[in-house]
Amino acid sequence: MSAQSGGSILRQPMSVWATAFAAVVAFMGIGLVDPILPSIAQGLHAGPSQVSLLFTSYFLVTAVAMLVTGWVSSRIGGKRTLLLGLALVVVFAALAGTSGSVGELIGFRAGWGLGNALFVATALAVIVGAASGGAESAIILYEAALGLGISMGPLVGAALGDWNWRAPFFGTASLMAVGFVLIATLLRTTPTPAVKIRLGDPLRALAHGGLSTTAFTAFFYNFAFFTILAFTPFILGMSPYGIGAVFFGWGACVALASVFGAPALQRRLGSVKVLHLSLGVLAALQVGIALSGHAGIVVFVILSGIPIGLNNTVFTEAAMEVSDAPRPVASAGYNFVRWMGGALAPFIATKLGEDVAPALPYVLGALCCLAGMAVLYGRRHHMRSLERVDADHAFRDAPVAA
Template identity: 45%
Template sequence: MSKEPIRPAVWAVTIAVAFSYMGVGVVDPILPEISSALKASPGQTELLFSTYLFVSAALMFFASWVATRIGRKKTLLIGLTIIVVFAMACALSGNVNLIIGFRGGWGVGNALFVSTALAAVLGASADPRRAIMLYEGALGAGMALGPLVGGALGSISWRGPFLGTAVLMAIGLVAIAFFVPATPIERSARRSVVEPFRALVDPRLSILMLAAFVYNYGYFTLLAYAPFPVAEASIRAGGQFTPLDLGLVFFGWGVMVALGSVWLGPRSCEHVGIRRTVAGVLVLFTIDEIILATWISPIPQVVGVILGGLFIGIINTAMTEIVMSASDIQREVASSAYSGVRFLGGACAPTLAGLLSSVWGIGGPYYVGAVTLVVTIALMWLDRQRRMRSTAHSVALE
């Protein structure tokens, strides 16, 4: 791994990435609180996740078209500005349907920022593996701090987490404005609006993209749905989890995501191999979700959620590296397509969680999440077999 010092531009973008992913998890510990304060059903509060994620996913496919026309820096700044505006709007609203709509607007900014940020970090770093490690580490740090900040501020008011996120994103905006240099815009580098969609069916990426979609369904099942089984387990035990309690649980989860992304994941890939690491950890994650589905008790739920963060951190870093190195497609295009697929898979989980829990009980969503993780293992194996055949064919032609 390169020992070259990390450039200020890389730090600025990764810090802003951490703040951005705080926006994903900041609502986790306040979902029950919003449901109570605004007389909203669990299905409505889950829409705070799914609306944000669906809008983000849909627009991420167009982020490369924007970035190759106005430049990465401008795209990052516009995305952050939109996030700040809509996070403030969520904080000032008093109606759950308005907040759901504002979360959709928030998703527009997130789409422009997140998918461009991965390309920006890769472009500003001399070592792609190190860049991906930093990006996924920032993702984990944001996921860790988001629920903690959300729980702490949510204990004061459910509006607090939205306001806090707006302030942090404004700080990220200023950091990028000062430390990230403007990128030259070359007409030859401009990409068609349909290129990210072509990447989805590119023979080198199609199976991996499908694997990323189903994996992120299983991943976001734990992230978006976990507060409800944890709260239910507490009630069954005669207690009551506060927003701060839930925030601390997800802080532990996010710390483990960061640990897996930055430390354990890269080391495991170096010593065991990147695909073996993904396969082995996916098996462990599947077992974890089955335990969460069947054992609705406070200690198993809390330990299972936190341990799941470690598995997610390892898999995220490894899968991102596999996908981004699988072809020579331009970074903006590959990043736009991959980010869109990740968020689209993630958006499906909270959307279906309410229905699945009403049909199959509190553990239903976790059982389905476990099935998607098994499907991910199968798809990664199929991609490996396809690449082995392709390599053998190339050797035979030489």
């Protein structure tokens, strides 16, 4: 990213900053429960695999809902879709705080996932449409919101969860209500698109070789990603503050790698090579977690944020650029497949760690990274269009001769 484009990221309309703030809070919801997973298990008399269903229900509904987000937003407009998503998150996050059983909490997290899908999928399109500096800068801004939200979520969860495990849910509902007010007042009403998106369009978009390759590689990547996020709190043996500190460090690495590392490496290596590199590093770090003692686990978990941050930015850009489908359609199809990995990993990984061996989830996560690399290599001819996109970015970022 050039200095010029870097400056444009900070000069944005207030509507973009309002949407970005709400996106930070939305992504906080992913890591919010991490520090309090052991506390939730204790408070609701549930086992680790039962509590892991908080992630599974959330991401399963998010994945399926991705198929309808474009259909909804193309009929009621982007602003109304954002507000609908935020309203659902406020309601279900607050209800989650009132749960009397793990089953109720799982159900309310599913409703939360529906609202999050409507908001997150539309927020990217709104930021891309309203931000100055072009799509590349807008995606980096979006990924910065993702990284900041993921890093702040564990801290907020730890601070509130140390008082009571219900408090983080009420805190999220309150912050999302603030985001609702900001978007309602600062974002101008967006017109409904002239061409309506059909329900089957995201699945049809996956027929494109480049988009399906990106999506299924991201499926395996997300499985590895959420293995770390969902199971690690149970083996750290730390207080909510300790778990929150570990995942804050992890989230900070995600944010820095997303915003600064990914653009620099893309210019130097190209998108596909960056994906191979980051998947390989993530696999090695997962093996490190599997073979380490407590101190090693902490170090390797924090460092895993670096390849995860690289992957998040490059995968998002690849999904938006690799096919000729409209961006909302391509994003919906890609995210449907991608979040399925996030839905399956928490329960499978936690069950393996609970019933077989604590190291096994990370071995499986490393194998998933290698599987993603195999998909990417075996279908590399479908990714050639990204080489042209990378070349165009490099040309635009090159210094102009005097």
